[in-house]
Amino acid sequence: MKKIIIAIDGHSSCGKSTFAKEIAKKMCYTFIDTGAMYRAVTLWAIENNLIDNAQEIVANLDKVVINFKFNEQLERSEIYLNGKNVDSEIRLMHVSDNVSAVSAIAEVREKLVALQQQMGQDKGIVMDGRDIGTTVFPSAELKIFMTASVEVRAQRRFDELTQKGESVQMEHIKTNIQQRDFADENREQSPLRKADDAIVLDNSAMTVEEQMQWVDRLIIDKTE
Numbered sequence: 001m002k003k004i005i006i007a008i009d010g011h012s013s014c015g016k017s018t019f020a021k022e023i024a025k026k027m028c029y030t031f032i033d034t035g036a037m038y039r040a041v042t043l044w045a046i047e048n049n050l051i052d053n054a055q056e057i058v059a060n061l062d063k064v065v066i067n068f069k070f071n072e073q074l075e076r077s078e079i080y081l082n083g084k085n086v087d088s089e090i091r092l093m094h095v096s097d098n099v100s101a102v103s104a105i106a107e108v109r110e111k112l113v114a115l116q117q118q119m120g121q122d123k124g125i126v127m128d129g130r131d132i133g134t135t136v137f138p139s140a141e142l143k144i145f146m147t148a149s150v151e152v153r154a155q156r157r158f159d160e161l162t163q164k165g166e167s168v169q170m171e172h173i174k175t176n177i178q179q180r181d182f183a184d185e186n187r188e189q190s191p192l193r194k195a196d197d198a199i200v201l202d203n204s205a206m207t208v209e210e211q212m213q214w215v216d217r218l219i220i221d222k223t224e
């Protein structure tokens, strides 16, 4: 079976990572959540009081070391920022509120895109984000563009955060999702857009199992 690159892009909070993780597990591929990488840079900027200062973020970018380590117990990779596991912390609302601004900085994107391309050089990878099929791996064999209604996405994110014990307001989450969609689609650097050869998946009314059934045939076609 041929090893391929699977690029999954789409709107915020529509289950890209859950879907990508399931595909990677099934195919014994590496899963990379590129949103987590932009979130880690954002967390670093917050912790160092640089969040409103793009110039200083750029000047100090070489101090940011990001890597993933596989957690055998959880059966998935976790993200590390300068040696510290930040996998949970990067999902908190104060990071979500600032990540669009940080991910719009050209130098941040250059650094992370280079890292992502290095991670996928041997193929056998499922990567999710906003610009994977357009910029990171324009020649990926399988490209999927995911979306879902804002209501469904906000409910999913609300459930995820409340399960973690974070006290959140549904309206705040909805606004954050809409603002991030707008910022992602309208930024100058690698805006979120569907690659011409990407296949759209609207999972508003689909379970993960149904999404896996949907993708099965596509994977067989591309790996044969």
Ligand code: DC
Pocket: 012, 013, 034, 035, 036, 038, 039, 099, 100, 103, 128, 129, 130, 131, 132, 180, 184
């Ligand atoms: O996938 P996510 O919601 O965790 O991503 C967080 C933010 O990072 C998102 O609002 C946009 C940005 N991002 C990006 O610009 N490019 C990517 N490849 C992945 C994420």
